[in-house]
Amino acid sequence: MVTPSLAASILVFILVGCFTYSDNSLLFLESKFARIAIFLVLLFNAAYYFYYEWYSELDKQMHSALEKETKIGWFLRVLGQCILYLLWFLLDYGWIWFQIGLLGLYTTYIFWSILTWEIHPKKILAWIDFLGLLLSALFLFINVQNLLPKPDHDFLLGIIAMAYLIITFLGIYLARFNPFNPKLWRNK
């Protein structure tokens, strides 16, 4: 079964998100569509993060591999979760800080993947992290350059939200870990 701290983390993350959305903190975004798209970007990123955490905690192979993890790896995981939570506040500070935060989040994933390269049972997941990093860099670059006229921003944000959704699905598909497997819940 999922640990209470992880379950609480997921809950708190969603609650903070709902509060941010209802508090009109996202009003600087041009349209309702943009606000929903950016809300989804955050949600998909969190889904990917928490799924991975869940997988690390419950999958036997992954769990035993992580016992060999170094201290730096542990700190990187803490840093990753801090950045994930910070994303809501960074969004309040402005667009660019949110994008830098996303890039920072995937950079911690990448460093962690490099650190655990030898012991990780599913190295393909590292490439999913790389895709996320690439997408975050592209997201930053497109915004910086303002390549598209304003009416097309919604369309672009929709595409970016979809791309993060695909990354989340790819990660879940390739990890092939079912957190709702009754056996996992019974063993604990």
Next chain:
Amino acid sequence: MNEPLNQQKPLSKRSNVIPVYGALSFAVLIAIVGAAMMTLTSSPQMKGAALLWIPAALQLVAGVWFGPFLGLLSGGLGAYAAGIIAYGGWGLVDIIMNPIAGGIANSLLPAVLFRLFKIDPTFGASPKDIKKAMFSILSLLVVVFAIGVLPIYVKELSIWAYIAAIVLLLVGSPILLNKLIINKIDFFVALIIAIISCFFSALLGTFGVVVSGNTWQAAILGTGIGWFLGDTVSAFLGIYALVYFTERALKMGLVKKYWP
């Protein structure tokens, strides 16, 4: 009378035609994959200017394996055929963007430079090691690129962002490649060759867009940058493919050894 099997010469010595067959097969493969990429990832500014040009990997491999002449034919004709299949691109602009950029920059240039520096395409490494090296270097490049573009938006960062990007690149790469058993000098030179080739390819492609009636600025922003990034990622894949397949290609007689 037929020679007994154990006394037969290796395939590579029996026939010089094998690399020609290989180059032809690569040309066909480049044409098929290239046509798909041109259809799916073409720049909105210019038909046929694919922003994710996966065949750059095949063009690099063709150049390194088959040499400058066959590599040029394979990479150039394959790209030209891809353009014709994808959008009927026969004209002058298509010739600049496909056989010239694809053949000369993506195939001929790596072929000549790999031979000039006598780079062992296997880098004396196992595919496992090279996969980790690729992952680390690609990730580092993405982060460096992102830091590099930050000053455009956050003006206060100005030169500090560039300094941070360069320091990260210079300090990060030796740390990331520290424990790998690999010929690091050859590997770095190969990466630089791949980047240079892709830069020239993107430059030629951008020139093609200018010839079609766009300004240099629009061509660089709309096509050049995407061309360079897409080709570089694919060329890095090509380097990985070299490590993985060169030994087998040598045994098949596809490659003539030019490195010590």
